[in-house]
Amino acid sequence: MSSPEDPTPVVAPTDFIRDQVAGELAAGKHPRIVTRFPPEPNGYLHIGHAKSICLNFGIAQENHGTCNLRMDDTNPTREETEYVDSIRADVDWLIRGWADSVLGLKEEGDTSGAGISAVKGQGTRLEPFYASDYFEQLYQFAVRLIEKGRAYVCDLTPEQMIEMRGTPDRPGTDSPFRSRGVAENLDLFARMRAGEFTDGARVLRAKIDMNSPNIHLRDPALYRIRHAEHHRSGAKWCVYPMYDYAHPVSDYLEGVTHSICTLEFEVHRPFYDWVLRALELPRALPRQIEFARLNLGYTVMSKRKLLQLVEERLVTGWSDPRMPTVCGLRRRGVRPEAIRNFARSIGVTKYNGLTEVNVLENAIRDDLNRVALRRLAVLRPLKVVLTNIPSGQLLELDAINNPEDPAAGTRRMPFTSELWIEQEDFMETPPPKYFRLRPGGEVRLKYACIIRCDEVVKDALGQVTELRCTADLETRTGGVNSAKKVKGTIHWVSASHAQPLMVRMVDRLFTEEEPEKNGRDFKTVLNPHSLDQLSAFGEPALGQARVEERYQFERIGYFSLDPEDAAAGRTVFNRTMSMKDTWAKAAKK
Ligand code: ATP
Numbered sequence: 329m330s331s332p333e334d335p336t337p338v339v340a341p342t343d344f345i346r347d348q349v350a351g352e353l354a355a356g357k358h359p360r361i362v363t364r365f366p367p368e369p370n371g372y373l374h375i376g377h378a379k380s381i382c383l384n385f386g387i388a389q390e391n392h393g394t395c396n397l398r399m400d401d402t403n404p405t406r407e408e409t410e411y412v413d414s415i416r417a418d419v420d421w422l423i424r425g426w427a428d429s430v431l432g433l434k435e436e437g438d439t440s441g442a443g444i445s446a447v448k449g450q451g452t453r454l455e456p457f458y459a460s461d462y463f464e465q466l467y468q469f470a471v472r473l474i475e476k477g478r479a480y481v482c483d484l485t486p487e488q489m490i491e492m493r494g495t496p497d498r499p500g501t502d503s504p505f506r507s508r509g510v511a512e513n514l515d516l517f518a519r520m521r522a523g524e525f526t527d528g529a530r531v532l533r534a535k536i537d538m539n540s541p542n543i544h545l546r547d548p549a550l551y552r553i554r555h556a557e558h559h560r561s562g563a564k565w566c567v568y569p570m571y572d573y574a575h576p577v578s579d580y581l582e583g584v585t586h587s588i589c590t591l592e593f594e595v596h597r598p599f600y601d602w603v604l605r606a607l608e609l610p611r612a613l614p615r616q617i618e619f620a621r622l623n624l625g626y627t628v629m630s631k632r633k634l635l636q637l638v639e640e641r642l643v644t645g646w647s648d649p650r651m652p653t654v655c656g657l658r659r660r661g662v663r664p665e666a667i668r669n670f671a672r673s674i675g676v677t678k679y680n681g682l683t684e685v686n687v688l689e690n691a692i693r694d695d696l697n698r699v700a701l702r703r704l705a706v707l708r709p710l711k712v713v714l715t716n717i718p719s720g721q722l723l724e725l726d727a728i729n730n731p732e733d734p735a736a737g738t739r740r741m742p743f744t745s746e747l748w749i750e751q752e753d754f755m756e757t758p759p760p761k762y763f764r765l766r767p768g769g770e771v772r773l774k775y776a777c778i779i780r781c782d783e784v785v786k787d788a789l790g791q792v793t794e795l796r797c798t799a800d801l802e803t804r805t806g807g808v809n810s811a812k813k814v815k816g817t818i819h820w821v822s823a824s825h826a827q828p829l830m831v832r833m834v835d836r837l838f839t840e841e842e843p844e845k846n847g848r849d850f851k852t853v854l855n856p857h858s859l860d861q862l863s864a865f866g867e868p869a870l871g872q873a874r875v876e877e878r879y880q881f882e883r884i885g886y887f888s889l890d891p892e893d894a895a896a897g898r899t900v901f902n903r904t905m906s907m908k909d910t911w912a913k914a915a916k917k
């Protein structure tokens with residue numbers, strides 16, 4: 329059941345992965361489903377990771393299983409605690425309240441690192457698993473591979489190793505160290521661990537097949553020497569397991585049943601299976617399944633490119649509201665429900681393609697439409713003076729907070745003789761089908777009455793500075809002329825009550841759907857208007873705006889307070905999303 333608060337449907341979608349899981353469950357292959365989401369803490373999570381999170385936690389939830397959040401932190405030189413913290417916060421934000429019940433959390437006091445996850449209920453702190461907790465176990469398993477004659481210490485230089493590995497159509501050449509005896513390998517591996525050798529001097533390699541058509545099976549490295557501080561284990565280790573070795577073992581240790589990853593790992597799967605079989609393990613083995621990664625229009629996604637945007641100050645940081653990062657989307661005002669609905673709607677396939685950004689944007693609009701409080705705000709103000717209303721007279725009008733949610737109630741809006749309206753809602757010589765205000769024309773003010781423009785006041789440069797209008801108060805709700813119809817309705821704010829607002833018109837970061845098409849440098853197609861800032865006027869209720877709340881500035885779009893600015897004592901609204909897709913309209917012109 330979904331609650332009215334959270335519309336994320338719990339009816340399972342179907343796709344090839346879910347079909348496989350269902351089939352295996354029906355066949356009694358697993359007592360319980362365990363998935364995992366294994367980010368490397370070398371950057372912030374982005375919307376592509378969110379797809380993977382929704383898939384892994386979703387499958388666990390639908391099957392009453394668990395999903396482990398695991399920091400894939402086996403590369404000491406690239407990982408930082410800052411990233412670990414941000415990943416924890418982002419995953420927590422994304423799944424909290426939706427998939428609490430499937431968090432694969434460690435048993436309290438479990439320091440073995442090898443324990444199967446326990447299910448804990450709501451309110452539990454999101455305590456991730458760390459691949460670095462398995463360093464000792466990974467090392468012992470590597471020793472076991474040496475003992476079984478399935479791994480050897482190789483002294484070739486990295487360059488020699490690459491040269492001798494061959495190419496897809498040229499077989500590799502056996503390393504001269506391939507035939508080293510078990511005792512010598514054990515001794516050398518122990519001395520690697522003990523810190524006797526310099527970085528790169530030796531590696532531990534799997535002994536598989538230098539002629540394999542799959543290059544990943546040509547005796548890949550299992551361990552390398554890196555005299556580097558690890559963000560958790562400090563200087564304890566100077567040998568570190570390779571990702572392709574650590575990953576299957578970590579999955580196994582956590583009792584993972586389905587190790588779901590993106591398509592580029594398909595060619596690594598034979599090695600994944602080789603590692604687990606070669607270890608001759610007692611429990612059931614995890615299975616790797618690949619799906620197509622998310623590529624989204626009008627953005628770049630990989631952590632490396634996002635880092636470049638941050639480091640070159642092309643954005644204000646990882647949480648810049650234009651960034652496709654989870655923290656950027658959050659800061660922009662996107663709710664986790666929208667991201668989950670988006671992930672669900674795009675589904676899971678085996679084919680890499682480009683997802684149109686308006687699929688995400690529409691998911692955000694749909695979500696905000698349900699919850700956003702309606703407010704009136706004028707972004708580019710033009711003064712209107714109602715000449716038949718005495719200055720100083722105050723009328724209070726009722727306005728509905730959210731037509732989608734009767735429980736949101738109503739508020740009172742002050743209406744006086746001087747108002748702000750939007751500059752673009754007046755045209756002196758309008759084109760056909762312009763239904764807003766024009767000289768001598770009429771328009772309805774939302775929640776108020778119909779006004780007529782009697783006079784246009786201009787400055788010495790010919791700029792319109794003020795409109796002098798007459799209000800027909802009998803066209804208000806309950807008035808004798810309330811049924812009177814005009815074609816246009818516009819928003820407004822009482823000038824003497826207006827709340828000054830800083831508004832950031834957050835927009836797509838790039839002007840091209842595929843910023844890197846045909847090798848183009850993405851920096852050449854940055855959208856110069858993606859963060860335009862305006863001084864606007866809002867109705868008084870916006871003076872009490874709260875960070876947790878979402879607002880629809882009627883006819884303009886969805887806005888919310890910037891949480892980082894608010895924390896620093898500044899009041900800035902970010903446009904989370906425009907009302908309509910203005911890009912599609914522009915493209916048609
Ligand atoms: P990037 O390529 O963006 O730097 P990554 O794959 O190196 O990301 P990891 O931290 O290794 O990032 O990813 C954690 C998980 O998220 C992996 O299982 C990976 O397959 C998945 N993932 C990463 N990017 C995407 C994406 N664009 N779409 C779907 N899943 C993704």
Ligand code: MG
Pocket residue numbers: 368
């Ligand atoms: Mg990766």
